Amino acid sequence: METKTITQTTTKKQTITGSEAIIHCLLAEGVNLIYGYPGGAIMPMYDELYKFQDKLQHVLTRHEQGATHAAQGYARATGKVGVAVATSGPGATNLITGIADAQIDSTPMVCITGQVASHLLGSDAFQETDIIGISTPVTKWNYQVTKASEIPEVLAKAFYIARSGRPGPVLIDITKDAQFGELDYEYQPCTHIRSYTPTPEVQEEALDAAAVLINAAKKPMIVWGQGVILGEAEETFKTFVEKTGIPAAWTILGVSALETDHPLNVGMVGMHGNYAPNILTNECDLLIAIGMRFDDRVTGSLDTYATQAKVIHFEIDPAEVNKNVYADVAVLGDCKESLSKILSKVTPNAHTEWHQRFKDLYKIEYDKIIQHDLTPTKGGLTMGEVLDGINKETKGDAIIVSDVGQHQMIACRYAKFNTTKSNITSGGLGTMGFALPAAIGAKMGKPEREVVAIIGDGGYQMTIQELGTIFQSKVPVKIVVLNNEFLGMVRQWQQLFFDKRYASTEMINPDFVAIAKGYHIQAQKVTKREELAGAIKEMIACPDSYFLEVCVEKEDNVFPMIPSGASVSDIRLE
Amino acid sequence: MEKKTYTVSIYTENNIGLLNRISAIFQRRHINVESLSASESEIDDVFRWTLVVQVTEAQIKKIIGQIERQIEVIKAYYHTDEETIFTESALFKIKSDLLFEERQIQNIIKESHARIVTVNKQFFVLEKSGMRAEIELLHRELKPFGIMQFVRSGRIAVTKSEMPISQLLGSLTKEEEYAFS
Ligand SMILES: Cc1ncc(C[n+]2csc(CCOP(=O)(O)OP(=O)(O)O)c2C)c(N)n1
Ligand SMILES: [Mg+2]
Numbered sequence: 001m002e003t004k005t006i007t008q009t010t011t012k013k014q015t016i017t018g019s020e021a022i023i024h025c026l027l028a029e030g031v032n033l034i035y036g037y038p039g040g041a042i043m044p045m046y047d048e049l050y051k052f053q054d055k056l057q058h059v060l061t062r063h064e065q066g067a068t069h070a071a072q073g074y075a076r077a078t079g080k081v082g083v084a085v086a087t088s089g090p091g092a093t094n095l096i097t098g099i100a101d102a103q104i105d106s107t108p109m110v111c112i113t114g115q116v117a118s119h120l121l122g123s124d125a126f127q128e129t130d131i132i133g134i135s136t137p138v139t140k141w142n143y144q145v146t147k148a149s150e151i152p153e154v155l156a157k158a159f160y161i162a163r164s165g166r167p168g169p170v171l172i173d174i175t176k177d178a179q180f181g182e183l184d185y186e187y188q189p190c191t192h193i194r195s196y197t198p199t200p201e202v203q204e205e206a207l208d209a210a211a212v213l214i215n216a217a218k219k220p221m222i223v224w225g226q227g228v229i230l231g232e233a234e235e236t237f238k239t240f241v242e243k244t245g246i247p248a249a250w251t252i253l254g255v256s257a258l259e260t261d262h263p264l265n266v267g268m269v270g271m272h273g274n275y276a277p278n279i280l281t282n283e284c285d286l287l288i289a290i291g292m293r294f295d296d297r298v299t300g301s302l303d304t305y306a307t308q309a310k311v312i313h314f315e316i317d318p319a320e321v322n323k324n325v326y327a328d329v330a331v332l333g334d335c336k337e338s339l340s341k342i343l344s345k346v347t348p349n350a351h352t353e354w355h356q357r358f359k360d361l362y363k364i365e366y367d368k369i370i371q372h373d374l375t376p377t378k379g380g381l382t383m384g385e386v387l388d389g390i391n392k393e394t395k396g397d398a399i400i401v402s403d404v405g406q407h408q409m410i411a412c413r414y415a416k417f418n419t420t421k422s423n424i425t426s427g428g429l430g431t432m433g434f435a436l437p438a439a440i441g442a443k444m445g446k447p448e449r450e451v452v453a454i455i456g457d458g459g460y461q462m463t464i465q466e467l468g469t470i471f472q473s474k475v476p477v478k479i480v481v482l483n484n485e486f487l488g489m490v491r492q493w494q495q496l497f498f499d500k501r502y503a504s505t506e507m508i509n510p511d512f513v514a515i516a517k518g519y520h521i522q523a524q525k526v527t528k529r530e531e532l533a534g535a536i537k538e539m540i541a542c543p544d545s546y547f548l549e550v551c552v553e554k555e556d557n558v559f560p561m562i563p564s565g566a567s568v569s570d571i572r573l574e
Numbered sequence: 575m576e577k578k579t580y581t582v583s584i585y586t587e588n589n590i591g592l593l594n595r596i597s598a599i600f601q602r603r604h605i606n607v608e609s610l611s612a613s614e615s616e617i618d619d620v621f622r623w624t625l626v627v628q629v630t631e632a633q634i635k636k637i638i639g640q641i642e643r644q645i646e647v648i649k650a651y652y653h654t655d656e657e658t659i660f661t662e663s664a665l666f667k668i669k670s671d672l673l674f675e676e677r678q679i680q681n682i683i684k685e686s687h688a689r690i691v692t693v694n695k696q697f698f699v700l701e702k703s704g705m706r707a708e709i710e711l712l713h714r715e716l717k718p719f720g721i722m723q724f725v726r727s728g729r730i731a732v733t734k735s736e737m738p739i740s741q742l743l744g745s746l747t748k749e750e751e752y753a754f755s
Contacts, residue, residue: 132591137598141645142591161645194743195587195648319639 018148019044019179022112023052025155028187031083033074033444035059035067037094039087040127042114044179059444059473062465064091066437068098069463072107073441076424077399077449079232081108081162082441088114089127092173093134097431099169100138104428105253106230108167110158117177118146131173140168148181152188160190165198166317167230199316202333202341209329210288210312211345217286217310219354220246221277223269223298226253226427227291227316233336234258234420237290240339245349247358249277251292253427256417260396266358270298271562272409275369275571276361278562281306282569283357290314291335294324295428304567314338368573369559374414380553381529383407383482387414389532390452390480393540398450399424399442403435403459406488409558411454433462439477440469450478450540457483457509467519470545478539479521479547481512484554492557516547523547575630580652581660581731582638584623585615585739587646596623596647599640605629609662609728617743620648626729649739653731660731664709665691666700666716667723673698679719686712697722 016024022045026034036058038046049058061067064086071082086095092113102109116125132144141161145154151174158170214220228237234257241248241258247266248258258265267274269281281287287309292298299305302324313320313327314335321330331338373384387410390398396416402408402425417423424442426434439453460481470477487505494502516523522542526535532550539546560571586592593612600607608626615622629637634652641650670693672679683690688702702712709726 133594136591136594137602193645196645317643319636319643321639323636323639 014185015182016185018151018181019048021151021185023048029159033057034083035061035070036085037064039091041088041176062468064094065097066463066466068095069434069437070441071109072102073424073438074445075107077421077442078445081110081159083110085112089129092131101426101429101431102169103138106167108163109169110162111171113173115173115175118175135171139171142171144173145178146175148178148183156190199334200332202338206331207342210331213286213310215347219284220286221284222246222248222288224254224290225251225292227335228257229420231334231336236336236339243348244346245351251298252412256420256422259418260416272558275365275560276358278568278571284309286310288312293320300562300566300568383410383552384414386550389536391416393536394450398452401435401439401442401453403455404430404432405456406558407454407456407482432459436463437466440475443475443477452478455481458487471519476545481549483549483551512549521545521547525549527551575632577628577630579655580627580634581658582625582652584650585648586621588621589646592646595644611728611730624730653733658731658733660729661703662727662729663703664726666721667697670698672719682715
């Protein structure tokens with residue numbers, strides 16, 4: 001895999017074209033890697049990319065959706081802004097799924113689209129589409145550039161908005177004449193926008209009120225989300241958890257902020273989360289939410305969610321406070337700052353008996369579910385034992401990128417994490433097809449780390465063309481397809497709630513190994529328990545990209561489960 | 575919770591795309607925007623939008639949060655009818671003959687405090703500002719004589735209490751302008 005280093009670009013005033021200015025702006029923002037797909041309206045920019053290829057690497061994906069997910073994977077693994085480029089019309093509309101995914105999962109991303117020349121706007125010109133109108137509901141900000149002179153300021157704003165406060169996607173649409181036009185180029189990074197307050201100030205009174213509740217609580221529980229990772233607050237968060245001794249549970253976007261083996265880590269909340277934190281959400285006397293937004297997959301029915309508890313909400317986005325769950329105390333602001341400021345106000349505690357409740361319930365879940373998932377002795381292979389095998393080989397040091405479905409829930413439940421920014425999955429949107437391209441971005445952003453994509457046989461076929469990108473750009477990702485020959489998660493719901501009417505969920509699949517080999521990627525298929533450990537070992541040892549298909553039990557279900565609309569404490573073990 | 579009429583006032587930077595962003599917030603929640611108007615505000619370079627919606631207080635609070643989250647929105651407020659002074663404005667186009675032939679029309683105009691904007695041989699135009707009920711009353715009274723055209727504006731409103739927007743803006747500085755803008 002080739003990665004290139006940036007050399008500082010000039011910021012001196014000079015007359016250049018709009019398309020060259022785009023490249024200089026990207027370099028000035030520290031971008032050295034972008035994903036995209038060319039076409040008519042973006043050709044001037046691609047011509048400059050050709051000239052600047054030693055400074056700015058462009059990775060050609062096989063579909064624009066792949067470019068967005070790769071940019072997202074890059075952003076999630078590195079914490080930097082991911083960049084995706086596409087042409088007008090169909091190129092631009094193909095970005096929408098990735099943009100919507102980045103919006104709901106707060107991923108910093110800048111998308112640049114070409115647009116027809118400004119004199120053609122509104123005339124239904126060839127490949128003209130109103131991408132500003134289409135992308136408005138799913139972007140943090142968007143803007144159409146029609147003059148070359150606007151490019152430096154608009155791109156500076158785009159990067160500032162994408163990464164500041166609660167991050168998100170920004171789309172900049174640039175007409176072809178603006179790319180060809182000339183400007184006096186000068187770049188200043190954006191540091192301030194009058195109407196935009198990215199990070200509310202932490203209020204001392206809120207910290208005091210929160211500390212009082214925390215110090216008085218007998219059965220407190222923390223639920224943390226991705227905010228801890230986005231705010232790079234992992235260290236402070238860990239100190240806070242350790243000092244207060246409060247059991248801490250995570251959402252699937254928050255996991256890896258605190259290592260899996262940490263004694264105060266009590267597991268995952270939500271629909272397929274762990275038994276103890278779900279049950280005890282409705283028993284705790286204080287719920288401390290940190291950088292999470294009470295998604296319905298986390299809360300189940302809101303009418304019965306933690307109604308007995310006081311709630312403290314540490315949150316950067318004021319619109320999230322009281323949106324789903326009423327907060328007795330809202331601590332607005334950057335959680336790294338608020339958590340570090342509250343440290344001196346909270347008293348050390350152990351909550352020994354309360355922790356015992358979590359342990360007891362874990363034991364029930366272990367006996368009933370986990371044990372069978374991870375170390376089955378009979379029947380077909382389980383998804384859980386594949387994850388267990390991967391944990392053994394990677395020791396918890398890998399970045400795990402999962403797609404959407406049963407395998408995703410299993411990956412999030414069982415993957416072991418030692419370091420932050422290691423679980424990359426599509427949470428809020430649940431976008432099948434996310435994992436393969438996202439794994440490309442994660443690996444290119446963190447080439448020194450092992451990146452393993454866990455994908456279902458359904459979702460794999462939604463972006464399978466990105467095998468071409470992996471081959472051409474030599475990206476050594478490890479791809480594991482857990483093949484149950486079903487759209488398994490939907491099938492599970494059909495079994496449980498639609499009397500086993502398996503409407504259009506059975507899949508007759510192609511020869512996945514042959515397809516991978518067609519792209520010159522080493523590939524293997526495992527059908528028997530005895531072959532599994534060896535195959536995983538071979539995959540992890542391989543210095544190049546590697547494809548592993550594991551044929552798992554066709555009709556296994558993911559448990560525990562909170563049926564949709566039920567209460568978290570009605571979580572089912574079978 | 576009970577639904578109420580709320581007047582939403584939004585102070586923004588001028589941006590063509592903002593109307594889309596704001597209306598999408600209501601559309602997603604299936605909330606009908608009963609009226610909308612936009613104009614300059616008391617502050618140079620700052621625009622003010624006035625919207626009227628029927629929602630619960632819990633809903634309007636969440637909506638205000640989502641409006642304020644938009645990059646170019648400086649501040650958004652919501653108020654009940656009791657907290658605002660508001661008015662709407664309507665135009666009636668009517669045949670000129672009636673003005674001279676029907677005595678009753680002259681009385682109606684006088685009593686309603688409507689203003690004659692223009693008169694020519696064919697038609698005259700009446701303008702009436704005030705509460706919705708007053709405009710509706712005038713409409714009912716004029717209808718039997720024949721109204722050639724009728725149009726009513728959205729609500730505009732000022733609040734009884736002070737809007738702390740000026741102080742807020744004082745503490746914010748407009749970003750350094752680039753040469754082109
Ligand atoms: C783009 C998209 N279409 C449809 C869905 C609905 N959906 C959620 S999970 C799922 C099944 C996924 O099947 P597979 O990839 O084989 O994973 P499995 O559940 O079998 O592990 C479907 C269809 C979705 N999340 N995303
Ligand atoms: Mg499947």
